[in-house]
Amino acid sequence: MGEVHRRADLFEIASEQWQWQTWEDRPYLTCKLLASWNHGFFTQAFAPELPESLVKVFHPEIPAYRVKQVHGNTVLTSDEISWEGQHFSPADGIVSTAQQQAVFVATADCTPALIGDRLTGQVAAVHAGWRGTAKRIIPEAIQKFLDAGSELKNLLVALGPAISGEVYQVSTDVAVEMGISLGLQDLANDVDAMLLALENLIESPILPDPDDGKVRLDVRRVNQLQLEQLGLDIAQVAIAPHCTYQQPEHFFSYRRSNEKKVQWSGIVSNRF
Incomplete structure (x- = not known):
């Protein structure tokens, strides 16, 4: 906490x-x-x-x-x-x-x-x-x-x-690419597992969307996570x-x- x-x-x-x-x-x-x-x-x-x-x-x-x-x-x-x-x-x-x-x-x-x-x-x-x-x-x-x-x-x-992530609808394929950019390459071929892994991150960069095959994406949060992974x-x-x-x-x-x-x-x- x-x-x-x-x-x-x-x-x-x-x-x-x-x-x-x-x-x-x-x-x-x-x-x-x-x-x-x-x-x-x-x-x-x-x-x-x-x-x-x-x-x-x-x-x-x-x-x-x-x-x-x-x-x-x-x-x-x-x-x-x-x-x-x-x-x-x-x-x-x-x-x-x-x-x-x-x-x-x-x-x-x-x-x-x-x-x-x-x-x-x-x-x-x-x-x-x-x-x-x-x-x-x-x-x-x-x-x-x-x-x-x-x-x-x-x-x-x-x-x-x-x-902002709350209004930015993208395909789940885009979410997978975001996950790969965060080092989750092992999940690249399993969309459900990738989405679950992203959802479990603190302040997740993805949010649910009512349309099938879609999610909401916070691109700035992904960039922030990449920077944190670098050591900032x-x-x-x-x-x-x-x-x-x-x-x-x-x-x-x-x-x-x-x-x-x-x-x-x-x-x-x-x-x-």
């Missing part, structure tokens, strides 16, 4: 960490966990602006980096991004390589993750939908930090507004208490409107 109570206390603290800010009378979110960095989880009020314009919220003249997002698990450094044909390099995460670099990702119902190393000042922005989560994209980003000399104890992760303490991760599907006044949601509209999230590196 001690672990359950600790999680409940930390969830309340994490919820309090999220603050509304405004820029030119438009709202966006910040997280106290990332207070050492200029950052923001922008709302639909900033559409259709791109990072090249949004970066001015942070600084009048620093470079902004983005990629062509493809729902994979490739994470590039800012130095590795190039313009290829009509698009930036295909990837779903960016890690800074110098100070004063702003890295951005776009999301609608997928999870935007902003990561910072409180010792070095290095940062990352990651787009983690269910496909990227199944491929463990946030752990891939964490590995980039470790390869650059970071220590797990210094990493802080904010998981921004995304579709639960106090190093904050999850936004906001659902893109249920808050149409602030966020675009593809699942709600079937429109390809996005909001951006970004963070600026410091120190180094």
